[in-house]
Amino acid sequence: MADATDLERLPIGSIGHRASGWWGMLAVIMTEGALFSYLLFSYYYFAVQYGRAFLPPDLPKLHLSVPNTALLLLSSVAVWWAEQGAKLGDRRRLALGLAAALIMGVGFVAVQALEWSEQSFTIASSSYGSLFFTITGFHMAHVIAGDIVLAVLLLWTLLGYFDARRNAAVSIGAIYWHFVDAVWLTLFFTFYVTPRLS
Amino acid sequence: MAVIDYDRAPEFATAGYDSPAASRLHALWETKPGLIGWLSTVDHKELGVRYLVTAFAFLLLGGLEALIMRLQLAQPNEHLLSPEQYNQIFSMHGITMIFLYAQPILSGFSIYLFPLILGTRDMAFPRLNAFSYWAYLAAGLFMYASFLIGAAPNDGWFNYAPYALKQFNPNPNMDFYALGMILLGVSTTAGAVNFLVTFLRLRAPGMSINRVPILAWGTTTTSVGILLSVPAVSLAFFLLWLDRQFGTHFYNPDGQGQPLLWQHLFWMFAHPWVYIIVLPAMGIVSDALPIFCRRPLVGYTVVVLATITTMVLGFGVWLHHMFATGLPFLALSFFSGASFIITVPSAVAVFAWIATIWAGRPVFTTAFLYFAGFVSMFVIGGVSGVMTAAVPADRQLTDTYFVVAHIHYVLIGINLFPVLGGLHVWFPKMTGRMLSERLGRWSFWTVFIGFNMAFLPMHWTGLAGMPRRIYTYPEGMGWDTVNLITTIGAFVLAAGILIFLANIALSRRNGRVAGPNPWDGPTLEWSTPSPPPPYNFPVIPAVASRHPLWEDRLDEGLGRSSIRRGVVLDHGKEALATSTLDGEPDAILKMPEDSLSPLVATIVMTAAFAGLLLHWWMFAGVCAALLLAATIIWLWPERELGQRAEASHG
Amino acid sequence: MTRPHPVSNPRRRRSRWPAAWTAAVTADALCSVAASAETPLGYLEGFGVKTREIAHLTWALLILSIVVVVITSALVVVGALLRRSRAPVGNIEQEPVSRSGRGVAWITIGVSVSTVALIGSMAWTAYTMAAIRAPSQNPAVTIEVTGRQWWWQVRYQSDDPSRVFDTANEIHVPVGKPVRVRVKTADVIHSFWIPAVSDKIDLIPNQTNETWFQADKAGIYRGQCSEYCGKQHAHMGLVLVAEDEASFKAWWDGQLTPAAEPEKSELVRAEGVFLQRCGACHGVRGTSAGGRFGPDLSHLMSRRTIAAATLPNDTGHLSGWVADPQHVKPGNLMPNLGISGPELASVQTYLATLN
């Protein structure tokens, strides 16, 4: 029944950026990006209404947040390194990279929890406190989700689900992780840098 | 287990709906009979119809609420409802209509039609599609559950703080609304992702971006709108819930809270939303009106551009709902100007439709009547919007029945009319039987007269100063007669809806058999049998123009579309991915089987929300963990979906 | 449309009122406190500089709108009828498909004409905004209005603290003079609106908004809360009395006087009952009643209505209100006090002295 074809060979199933999941993740990132924009809008809305009076007497400190930021950025590098490994079919490198990123991601959450416990304000004590904890909390939830993604990817790697061509899930997880990191930079800038600029 | 190849050259074949390939495909794509089959199906046609039926049921509920309100308002000083009952009913009326009817009904059309008009076999994410439906149903039931304990939302659909906060609203009314909206947001977002990816990736080969039906453009544009706007409302409601439950200070004026932040977040969402609930409906008209005018739409390209422009500008006008909040005139004038300018793309569409009527030879089917009626109703609703766009005028008009008249002209005119017309057009496709034209004309005229009788005089009610959201009014304000007329009109309109329902009920069994293309339509869905088989197309059609079924007669384009000859894709459930702009074949996608995961995920997710509502924190936590587990299982790489490495290729 | 006419003699009204208050508000009650007999809350005719400008703009847009609707609807109907195909609805393929006619010109012409109309509307809007932005002269009076569920607390400001006073639900202004209004809220969002003379301004927590208006014609106008604020949003009305300068001054002076010392023993007892039952929520100048939760009652009898323009202020309605406020405004914040007949009579006697 099937006759000669003049079509080229086409990849089948989930392959790299041709996987529907990849496109789906881009759409998710778009909507998540919007979510964080609205969160930051809320923060700046208050900041514009009240000016300095809105900030707490002692601002969130830098001694933990700066290293933590570095840690998160480094984890992105690890994920990138792992993803390149996946494309080369290097499962060991993939597993190592994911594991390293996962450890750093969990570390970020732990430091962030420490950072939270240091604050002089609470979520219910002032509008600033509500915003600080809600916005960093949203981000934290995303990091935790990212950690779970990394852990599951690591598991799948160890189960041998990925090779040089079948690794779309890794790319999808990686782009999500990079996004979460990029969001952190905007939050860091908002909570730790801008108040010190004025 | 069979090894899944990493690539292959797809087989070309000529195959009709009675070919052996077709029966193989049928076996592959069919949903199993029985309850489990019903609960686990991922067939977009089944889900689309479910969306339509559910949304229509919500229309009836919202309509019933409206009729009760109209009884209360028929005369001055009525005592049918207590103030609190009235407040809950008008709030749920707005919520139901805007969130549970107007957008989901359009999703229903698009879910049903997307794969058919784009020439593919299902949506990009069939299980996610089922999940959107279940989550939508769950969110609707969640919000309606509030009536059971007499605590339905009572602060209107836009729910301003601080009235929505605990100190003024101690009962769980607002918690139902807040959590229900977040739940609904999940469903809407999932749907939008699905439409967007389907549009970008699953169009038939050859269907380049300038050959896509306008409905698909409308739905895709609004999907992007949804992805960018829904987070605002989910966030707004989440912060509201935090304020209510955990004493935060986002909106709470005790402390530094800013009640206006609610208004900004809400309208940054809600203005785009009002276009989200009409652009696909306009798409229905842009695609279907030409069928009955017997010619292609005039100005396809500008209409597509107008659709996109409207959505983009729609993000820049939200302040026109806040003209009386005391913001500086400079800001107001900017948003006022933007609101005037947003009229231009609407004008483009209106004149494109009018031109299509004039340049065509309209056949007066019921659907045509609805679409033609829609054009005038749209203009009436549009110009009243333009009046409120003028800041000084709005400071008189706002919060009067003039605005209520505006929203009903736009919502009923641009949403309900195309929906009813669209149902007349595609009912034969969905069921295989035609709706009765005679009953159809009766229903159209009853709906048309009732609607205008109810809402045209309402402009006057507003100009005579009647405020919105009042449960009763005194005599002697000049509102008595108009209100009575409106009430009568509302009942006439309801009668028209009943005739429509009767038509559906009768024609489903006894209607004339439709055949594949009863209206002689131009697009791909009309090349399939009515109703279409589970796999839609025996071969993936190749498209060479905007009107594959008309191209012989219109003689447009160079080549000819090929509908019965194309790639077969029958190594399991498969679909063709194509490139975004040109529609060149790009990959063979493996489509998932029916699955219970979407339903299970919805159930645990809804249970988690119920836990939050009831403050059963542990229970909510357990459900959230189950949801996580369900999600991981759902996404677990499957060999049949081409997601796992094959040892043989290693 | 019939021409509205300001009612300038409010006093006549009293005698027309039947004692039975259960009929709630009836037609004349509200007409008598309105600028326009037919539509007391209408705004298509302005009675102040500001609303007049707005009314012009509204009319212009309304006429433009009607013209647009008539033209486009005619195009749809005429086009459909003229071009109607003869093919039966059941067999529409009998009408051949063709790319007949051109059509794009419709869009070009339609959009161009619309754009011109829109630019005109925008210009008129901008002009009106400039015109209503600020009064031409400094406001003569500053009134601070605080919205409360579901009534209006009013304070007249003055540089001289002894001339500041509180009242509720009824404001007086001199005719032909701009008035500044500062609005605040004690609870949820409300909106201050007197359609005949003043467009809307919202009352928002943690924010003081300012607006101004000017009544150019003496008369009694009706205002209404126009932002949804809960159960009795429907019954949150307001009365505006615009009167000549002299009457206005006299009124202000009158409001400053404290309540008269009761002389007769009966009155002393009546005051006692009032202070005990009502004083916690209501204030009366010159007595120990200093409640701020409900409207100031110092000069209750000088007001035309009670319960935020819901009932006319006469003996019958007043005692009906005090006996059973929840019947008239279900859910309002003055509870049924379970007041006995004799107590009611005493309170009534006392209230009658508050003029």
Ligand code: HEA
């Ligand atoms: C269904 C969706 C829908 C649509 C499409 C629109 C369309 C428009 N709306 Fe509407 N609007 C709502 C739904 C919608 N609206 C709802 C639900 C509310 C109330 C929310 C609430 O408070 O509960 C609201 C409220 C609302 C307000 C706030 C009113 C107030 O509360 O005070 C304003 C103010 O600017 C406004 C403006 C407009 C404008 C300028 C358009 C324009 O897009 C209209 C453009 C179209 C035309 C004008 C017709 C076609 C054009 C021509 C034929 C050209 C010739 C025309 C001219 C020269 C004028 N709308």
Ligand code: HEA
């Ligand atoms: C798509 C949107 C939509 C639709 C279709 C409608 C339809 C109707 N609406 Fe609605 N309306 C809104 C959206 C909509 N409305 C919104 C957003 C608001 C603002 C809410 C707010 O302020 O927060 C509003 C507010 C609103 C008000 C103002 C309330 C107030 O401010 O106090 C009124 C008053 O008349 C009203 C009336 C009606 C009527 C008579 C209909 C009629 O069209 C209804 C006709 C009836 C039917 C379509 C159903 C027929 C039903 C039967 C025949 C019974 C059978 C039933 C069963 C078997 C269950 N609406």
Ligand code: CUA
């Ligand atoms: Cu106060 Cu409405």
Ligand SMILES: [Cu+2]
């Ligand atoms: Cu809007």
